[in-house]
Amino acid sequence: MLRISGRQPAVTEGFACYWAFAAERQHVYYRRLAGASGPLSHDSIITAHRFTNAYRASDRVSQFLISEVQYNREWDWRRFGN
DSSP states (O other): OOOBTTBOOOOOHHHHHHHHHHHHHHHHHHHHHTTOOSOSOSOHHHHHOGGGOSSGGGSHHHHHHIIIIITOTTOOGGGSOO
């Protein structure tokens, strides 16, 4: 049984919908890796939109930030936000 900080989370409709969505998104990822073609899901949102990337670090913007910001020793974060 899942416990967070010693408590069991309540399974609400929103909680169930979120995890159903996340599971389907992960299944699409595995189908794509396996080379499946055609619609990879019956969910129109998952099928139509790229923002449903199962691994956020795999998208182009995240890859740029990881390679050009996070691991760039010359990047000076103090230049921003002041």
